[in-house]
Amino acid sequence: MPVSAADPHRLLTLRAPGRLHLGFLDPAGTLGRRFGSLGLVIDGLATEVALGAASTDDIAVVDPAAQAEVERAARFLHLLREHTGLRTPLRLQLTRVLPPHAGFGSGTQLALAIGRVFAHWHGLAIGSATLAHWLARGLRSGIGIAGFDQGGLLLDGGPGPDGLPAPLLSRIAFPAAWRVIVVQDDRHRGLSGPQEKQAIATLPPLPQALSADICHQVLMRVLPGAASGEFALFAAGINRVQQLLGEHFAPAQGGAYTSAAVGRVVQAVERTQGAAIGQSSWGPTGFAILPSQASADAAVQALRSARALEPGLALSIVAGLNRGALLSEHACEPH
Known part of the structure; x- marks a missing residue:
């Protein structure tokens, strides 16, 4: 049966897949717009989080590897509270994280995973590009943001001068057999x-x-x-x-x-x-x-x-x- 926002036993879980960054188009910005990225979302490697009610804010870890991400997760939660003004105590669980600084987009996937469960918990319709902007992600590549939303083989046009994440130019379903x-x-x-x-x-x-x-x-x-x-x-x-x-x-x-x-x-x-x-x-x-x-x-x-x-x-x-x-x-x- 459905659970309401007021239910103390309500629990949200989210699994965000990793991605491979396959290359920049123009890191020098020779036409005035820098970067542009090609990327592929992959199965089998992911960040997983859970969010529930609490009497005081709490961040817990299941996977020992996630311990190193607690400080970053706390910072993301703080920024979300600053942007929304919502201070309801929550328990955030880091069930599994992508390997950091390894080429899987771990920071962006953690940020968007936390941002999405936070927004959904409070009934807010906030797009991934906005969440990424709030949490200072997507400063060079937008494929992790687009991949979080829809997966596939992705091409973005590089971030714009407004500081917002790069626009998605192409999304192609990756061949199932490959x-x-x-x-x-x-x-x-x-x-x-x-x-x-x-x-x-x-x-x-x-x-x-x-x-x-x-x-x-x-x-x-x-x-x-x-x-x-x-x-x-x-x-x-x-x-x-x-x-x-x-x-x-x-x-x-x-x-x-x-x-x-x-x-x-x-x-x-x-x-x-x-x-x-x-x-x-x-x-x-x-x-x-x-x-x-x-x-x-x-x-x-x-x-x-x-x-x-x-x-x-x-x-x-x-x-x-x-x-x-x-x-x-x-x-x-x-x-």
Whole structure:
């Protein structure tokens, strides 16, 4: 039966999927608008939160890895209260979090997950772009925001001068049969926050000709390849985009890949399977996209047989996810 906002046993839960950032279009803003991002929402890695009534504000963790996110979660709640003026005590539970600074969009997904359950709890119809703006997310990429709402393969046009998140230009359902080998390296962390901003500022501008090449690859290979299920076309486009951006960002991250070990793994998959490969954002997470579960299984088996996986690396095979976050409302058991 439905539960009301006044019910002390009311409980909201939300699962927000992770995403891979597949590259910027124009980080230098050669036409006046910077960044523009290509990204893919994936299944299997997610942030999960729960929200319920409390006598005093409380943030609890289930997954020990979430302990490191408590301070950030408290800051998000504070900002939501400042913007709405709502001070009702709440119990926020961090059930599961995405690995931080690894290329999955952990900060944005945590912010939007908390923002969405907070808004829904209070009966507020606040869009994800507004929540992201309130919580200082989406300053460079809008794909995590659009992915939170609807999933899929996404292209945004870069943030505007008003400081609002980037507009969504394209959303394509990722082919159901295609798979992504995700390669994680817990020995490294990608750049974020002030370090990321400083790294972007100190790099020489990406030449307009290279940005034009990236845009051409995205518009005439990546997007049509995904839309029509032409994997070879898609892979050729992704690989060219990643090559250009890897070379551009190499001085800031110590090479085309933040983790050289991750780079060796995905490059091995590309050589043997013709995969679409690269690094998500600043890494260290790498990816190898393949046209089927069978080809992904074969690639992983080949890597293991060749003993190509160094200690500290972890592999998983996931599908693209063509939906956004899932919010559930139900009654919890009284204590």
